[in-house]
Amino acid sequence: MTQDTFSVAAVQSAPVLLDTSASTEKACALIAEAGRAGVAMAAFGETWLPGYPRWVNAPISVDTKRRLGGRYLAQAIEVGGPETDRLCAAARDAGIDVVIGIAERDALTHGSVYCTMLFISADGEILGKHRKLKPTYGERFAWGEGDGSGLRAHQRPYARLSALNCWEHNMVLPGYALIADGTQVHVAAFPGYESTRQLVLSRAFASQSAAYVVLAGGMIDPADVDDAELREAIEMLAPMTGDSYIIDPMGDVIAGPAVGETLLIGEVSMAKVREAKALCDTAGHYSRPDVLQLRVNRTPLRRLVETE
Secondary structure (H helix, E strand, O other): OOOOEEEEEEEEOOOOOOOHHHHHHHHHHHHHHHHHOOOOEEEOOOOOEOOOOHHHHOOOOHHHHHHHHHHHHHHOEOOOOHHHHHHHHHHHHHOOEEEEEEEEEOOOOOOOEEEEEEEEOOOOOEEEEEEOOOOOHHHHHOOOOOOHHHOOOEEOOOOEEEEEEHHHHOOOHHHHHHHHOOOOEEEEEEOOOOHHHHHHHHHHHHHHHOOEEEEEEOEEOHHHOOOHHHHHHHOOOOOEEOOOEEEOOOOOEEEOOOOOOEEEEEEEEHHHHHHHHHHOOOOOOOOOOOOOOOOOOOOOOOOOOOOO
């Protein structure tokens, strides 16, 4: 049975860019802080661990992008590896659910990175993951394409929980798949450098889904990056400032914008979710399946199929 009211948090903080060990340690400390704040769920931004590949959009040479891409691959993590084990332990110790963006290395080829949202329960178990379906523009230097296997809302004791990355909210259909799966609290993970667009997309999704949206924006300030090669690659780009928000099921902002490194907290009312869905259930009574339907392929993408 769902709780009628609870709180959720957007964790707005900068990772230690391309330092997986230090970023994991910082993530665990932030999860502990969120637990002390009494939230049910804490959300981090897009590929927070070990950082968004900001250099892919920088006016630098392809050689430099290739070199940084190799470093990014080396620092990416695998689900079920030591980093996710530590995150699971931190979530269990804090007693909260965690949704965190990770740069996930392909465990088979060890040659591709995916922009992944990882769902971790308050019991310290991995609930699932969702890989970004289509990297945007320069992100294709860094990330491969995901599949529909993780495009689901997860039932939690307090609500049904979902997440998408950045411009997946522009694609429309992935969001509709989650709406049809009954999402009630949704994490919209963004890199944190396009404050107007990320807020527009998140408010629209909140209204369309009749769900709360936790907009978790990332942070990177080139001036704070100690690594000389990284700093030089991104110093011509504007800082990523986060600009996180929490939005109610009618599309109204209830918390934010977050400024600086902080824990942005908002209260969720399941009564308000029910009221909004009763008014407009986009994949239910407010749909026309005789005219428009969505087909989702949930088969995991396999490039290698072995037969005896």
